[in-house]
Amino acid sequence: MHVPDGFLDAPTSVATGVVAAAGVGIALRKARAELDDRTAPMAGLVAAFVFAGQMINFPVGAGTSGHLLGGALAAVLVGPWTGALCISVVLLVQALFMADGGLTALGTNITLMGLVGVFVGYAVFRLTLAVLPRKVGSVPAAAGLGALVSVPAAAGVFTLLFAVGGTADVAVDRVLAAMLGWHTVIGIGEAVVTGLVVSAVVASRPDLVHGARGLARPTSLRTEPVGEVAA
Amino acid sequence: MGAGHGHRLHFHAHSVVHRAPAHLKILLLLAFVLTVVATPREWYPVFAGYLALLLGVVLLARVPLTYLLPRMVVEVPFLLFAALMPFVAEGPRVVVPLGAWDVSVSESGLLAAWGLVAKGTLGVLASLTLAATTEPTDVLRGLQRLRLPDLLVQIMGFMIRYLDVVTGDLGRMITAMRSRGVDPRSPRHWPALARTLGALFVRSYERGERVHLAMLSRGYDGRLPGDAR
Numbered sequence: 338m339h340v341p342d343g344f345l346d347a348p349t350s351v352a353t354g355v356v357a358a359a360g361v362g363i364a365l366r367k368a369r370a371e372l373d374d375r376t377a378p379m380a381g382l383v384a385a386f387v388f389a390g391q392m393i394n395f396p397v398g399a400g401t402s403g404h405l406l407g408g409a410l411a412a413v414l415v416g417p418w419t420g421a422l423c424i425s426v427v428l429l430v431q432a433l434f435m436a437d438g439g440l441t442a443l444g445t446n447i448t449l450m451g452l453v454g455v456f457v458g459y460a461v462f463r464l465t466l467a468v469l470p471r472k473v474g475s476v477p478a479a480a481g482l483g484a485l486v487s488v489p490a491a492a493g494v495f496t497l498l499f500a501v502g503g504t505a506d507v508a509v510d511r512v513l514a515a516m517l518g519w520h521t522v523i524g525i526g527e528a529v530v531t532g533l534v535v536s537a538v539v540a541s542r543p544d545l546v547h548g549a550r551g552l553a554r555p556t557s558l559r560t561e562p563v564g565e566v567a568a
Numbered sequence: 569m570g571a572g573h574g575h576r577l578h579f580h581a582h583s584v585v586h587r588a589p590a591h592l593k594i595l596l597l598l599a600f601v602l603t604v605v606a607t608p609r610e611w612y613p614v615f616a617g618y619l620a621l622l623l624g625v626v627l628l629a630r631v632p633l634t635y636l637l638p639r640m641v642v643e644v645p646f647l648l649f650a651a652l653m654p655f656v657a658e659g660p661r662v663v664v665p666l667g668a669w670d671v672s673v674s675e676s677g678l679l680a681a682w683g684l685v686a687k688g689t690l691g692v693l694a695s696l697t698l699a700a701t702t703e704p705t706d707v708l709r710g711l712q713r714l715r716l717p718d719l720l721v722q723i724m725g726f727m728i729r730y731l732d733v734v735t736g737d738l739g740r741m742i743t744a745m746r747s748r749g750v751d752p753r754s755p756r757h758w759p760a761l762a763r764t765l766g767a768l769f770v771r772s773y774e775r776g777e778r779v780h781l782a783m784l785s786r787g788y789d790g791r792l793p794g795d796a797r
Contacts, residue, residue: 341646343687347606365719374790375780376719381726382776385734386769388727392735393742393761395753414769426723433594433707434728436695437642439688440598441605507657507677526755533759537766545773 339431339438340445340495347441349502354444360452361425367418376419383415384423388430395526408450408491409458409484410531413476413548414538417459425451445498449491458487462548476539476549481532488524492516579700585629586701590710597698601691609683618690622697631700636693643692650688653681704728718791730775738768 345353369376387407394404411420425447431437438446462483469475496516500509535546543549585593600618607614626633657677663670664678702710708728712721741764745752752761780788 341643341684341688342601342691343605343684347602350602350605361720362717365717369719374784374788375776377722378726378779378783379773379776380723382730382734382772382779383769384723384727385730386772388731389735389738389768390765392738393752395755415773422723426720426727429720430724430727432695434699434704435642436639436692436699439601439605439691440695441601441691507653507680511656529755530758530762530765533762534765534769537763538769541766542770545770 339428340442340449342439342441344439344442345445345498345502349498350441350444352444352502353448353498354441357425357444357447357452360421361447364418364422364425368416368422371416372419379415380419380422380426383411383419384426384430387411387423388427391427405530406450406454406488406491406527407531408454409462409480409487409527410534412455412459413462413480413483413531413535414546416547417455419547420459421451421455424455445495449495453494454487454491457490458483461486466548471552473539473543473549473552476546476552477532477536480535480548481528484531485524485528488527489517489520492520578703579631579635581630581701583629583701585625585697588701590702590706591713592710593698593702594707594710594714597694600694604687604690604694607687609679609686615686615690622690622693626693626697629697629701631697636696636700639696640689640692643688646688647685650681650684653684654678726779730772730779733775734768734772737771738764741768 368380372379387410390407390410391404408420408424411423414420415423428438428443428446428451432440432443432446460483462479465479465482466475469479493513493516496509496513499512503512535548539546539549543552600622604615604618607618609615626636654673654677657674657680659674659676661672662675662678663672665671698707705725708721708725711724712718742752745757745760745764750757750760752764
């Protein structure tokens with residue numbers, strides 16, 4: 338769920354806006370260093386993919402539905418910097434063209450989902466990968482664990498922001514407990530879907546998965562004579 | 569793939585609001601929502617003024633409210649959250665007569681819920697008004713004039729340009745899944761859904777590579793032609 342306008346007070350919104358701008362600025366430079374002049378079309382298409390993935394809603398009870406956040410998924414598939422850039426662009430487009438997430442809350446949303454979600458997810462992914470056996474089969478499991486941790490981590494940071502600039506008089510420990518509990522459940526769904534999607538991509542195109550670099554054996558073209566050709 | 573060229577939320581019309589320069593509209597929208605968010609929620613008449621101002625702009629833009637209202641559903645999950653506020657917040661409690669029952673709720677929670685609903689709704693309506701009166705390409709050009717990094721504007725441009733293609737791809741895959749008896753929403757069928765999303769990623773990524781090559785063959789050097797700068 339995207340944070341709307343008026344959820345956090347103006348100073349907190351502006352502060353997260355500065356954090357988000359700095360983060361996106363660094364991500365732009367890092368993604369450019371990696372993708373070179375491919376950055377615009379590649380990041381644009383991956384952002385469109387993330388947006389499409391977020392369109393699939395899952396019922397989570399009480400008449401509401403949740404959807405894939407995709408932070409950890411993007412980080413594992415295209416790398417953390419390009420991933421953060423793609424998620425930020427998705428949030429920007431959603432706020433400007435679809436009123437999904439407030440414009441003043443854009444910095445908050447980018448900080449939570451584009452930066453915290455992506456980088457926590459990627460860090461956990463890397464740490465898990467270092468422990469698991471070095472083979473391609475470990476990548477989906479590590480990606481799933483990254484997704485599992487990334488969602489409550491973003492919710493935790495949101496609670497922190499809420500404690501600083503929240504506009505409702507709710508005890509912070511209760512918010513934290515509710516947010517972490519609820520988002521751990523969401524995180525499990527996110528983890529399963531992320532792991533399965535990464536496993537599907539790894540199975541068909543391991544060369545495209547950023548997180549599987551150095552693990553996949555390079556494929557080579559093999560030619561063999563097949564016997565006499567009928568005249 | 570032969571989808572319309574405008575985006576789903578654009579309402580085609582000719583008005584002062586439609587014609588106004590996009591960068592001005594973006595700045596005004598930002599100033600408006602920031603002001604709304606910074607306004608203390610106890611200033612009830614001021615919020616009525618904001619709403620009147622906004623409705624005035626909508627009227628001027630000749631965008632029917634029947635067009636905007638259904639699009640405000642993005643706000644619904646958050647309204648549910650706001651509705652919970654009076655019941656979970658601390659502080660002195662007040663009794664609200666609600667039909668046959670008297671419900672005891674937190675006073676500050678009630679106030680918080682009002683603030684969330686009022687500010688959130690004004691924000692959504694204002695953003696929708698911008699989207700309804702401005703073509704995406706104009707918004708992008710406006711962002712460029714506002715000195716958003718060129719690369720970021722380009723990425724947004726590509727995302728918007730291929731959004732209908734990629735979502736159309738997914739839509740056809742989902743239709744194919746459903747016609748084979750798969751319910752993409754059910755966790756039981758998540759493996760099938762995940763393979764679909766995996767295939768969608770590979771398709772999108774490869775499309776990006778083809779688009780890049782096509783651009784190179786037309787002389788792309790990191791900047792889009794037609795840019796002012």
